[in-house]
């Protein structure tokens with residue numbers, strides 16, 4: 001049977017893998033939105049398009065459900081690595097992937113390709129690198145004044161941009177109320193991913209996530225890296241942190257060289273083909 005796509009999830013953050021070596025699809029904004037739509041399409045938190053084999057490099061493109069392209073996705077990288085393993089594209093347990101947000105080093109830790117560790121690179125708090133508009137500064141424990149509320153924020157990039165808000169009480173409702181306001185705030189020229197952070201102890205944090213271009217999600221790998229890195233920068237946690245999310249737990253460890261390592265699971269869901277009618281709607 002011809003396979004047009006393969007669906008996976010990582011702690012409930014689900015992605016559809018479309019392989020250009022097997023499926024010819026115009027990656028237009030409309031097609032991405034249709035495929036990701038939970039009623040009119042397959043439904044997912046995004047599309048992973050690859051492997052784009054360029055010389056010795058394996059490139060991956062990461063598309064959000066709104067059609068925007070992300071520089072990096074932690075869960076997406078783990079899922080894509082599991083796909084490469086499942087499809088026999090790789091014959092080693094460690095390999096590098098090229099994303100818009102830089103190169104990452106992947107290590108498959110188990111025989112089924114379902115437990116994966118990624119060196120996600122280093123983070124920067126520098127405003128112009130995130131980006132955050134205004135005078136050049138390290139965006140650490142700053143005040144964000146909104147029309148109906150004021151928050152303390154720490155912003156960073158790990159390839160994609162993140163705004164972390166340490167709070168005593170966090171909830172799905174809080175993320176859904178303030179996430180979109182902060183995501184689209186004019187101080188973030190490229191928009192931003194938002195994490196509401198509750199520190200449980202020096203080795204455990206909990207986050208609620210509002211993703212740029214995707215909305216509320218049950219888990220996020222880059223958000224886990226960002227929230228743990230912000231908490232570590234603020235002196236609230238040690239360098240090994242379990243990040244608890246509605247979909248599950250990701251292990252983060254921040255090396256002395258500043259590299260952030262993320263370890264988490266991946267689950268395959270299904271593979272499938274688009275109907276003739278769907279192909280007609282996909283321009």
Ligand SMILES: N[C@H](CCC[C@H](N)C(=O)O)C(=O)O
Pocket residue numbers: 013045062064069070071072073074075076160161193211212213214219220221222223
């Ligand atoms: N929406 C994110 C990309 C996906 C991040 C998340 N799913 C992860 O696992 O890191 C962005 O626009 O930067």
